Amino acid sequence: RKEVEQDPGPFNVPEGATVAFNCTYSNSASQSFFWYRQDCRKEPKLLMSVYSSGNEDGRFTAQLNRASQYISLLIRDSKLSDSATYLCVVNLGGTASKLTFGTGTRLQVTL
Amino acid sequence: GAVVSQHPSRVICKSGTSVKIECRSLDFQATTMFWYRQFPKKSLMLMATSNEGSKATYEQGVEKDKFLINHASLTLSTLTVTSAHPEDSSFYICSAWADVDNEQFFGPGTRLTVL
Secondary structure, three states, rough: OOOOOEEEOOOEEEEOEEEEEEEEOOOOOOOEEEEEEEEEOEEEEEEEEEOOOOOEEOEEEEEEEEOEOOOOOOOOOOOHHEEEEEEEEOOOOOOOOOOOEEEOEEEEEEO | OOOOOEEEEEEEEEEOOOOOOOOOOOOOOOOOEEEEOOOOOOOEEEEEEEEOOOOOOOEOOOOOOOOOEEEEEEEEEEEEEOOOOOOHOEEEEEEEEOOOOOOEOOOOOOOEEEO
């Protein structure tokens, strides 16, 4: 079983749509959770951290369910510029600990 | 946020040659840097953790004699792919841990093509 699993997609949605991505992780000792965004042939960039209480940043909402070892990302009012691959990322915690990346979910927003 | 640079951004070389990739933290000191590799349509896979002044810690399945890592200063880590072969062609990305920000910052990546 992969440490971090995501539906690879692609998700093709029209502009303005709401889209949700899911992710599961296998290590129950994981401490920190993130969503990164990666554009084609570019490095990943941190989109947001994910907290158990859920957190929102503009059109983006992230949720964490530790009991189910499940993380989600909701994007409302999709923009063309949201087209990218969204990476679910987990780490075991501690200073400078290594990140484990999911394979990513590809989103394509169309007119 | 903090800035991490990589050089070169792209390299094409012949099979059997060695290639050195540099990773620099430009505006902060990083005692820990990480090297990742990403094949097309695959996830980033951690290759090794580079610690300033000590030996790198390699992930299982990564040959330390083939991928030489040197972290001689708090702002520079290098990855040398020795005797590169076509199967080493990949996107190599480094990241640096910024203690102040408690966050990893990624370099722009180096695309290696071995002919």
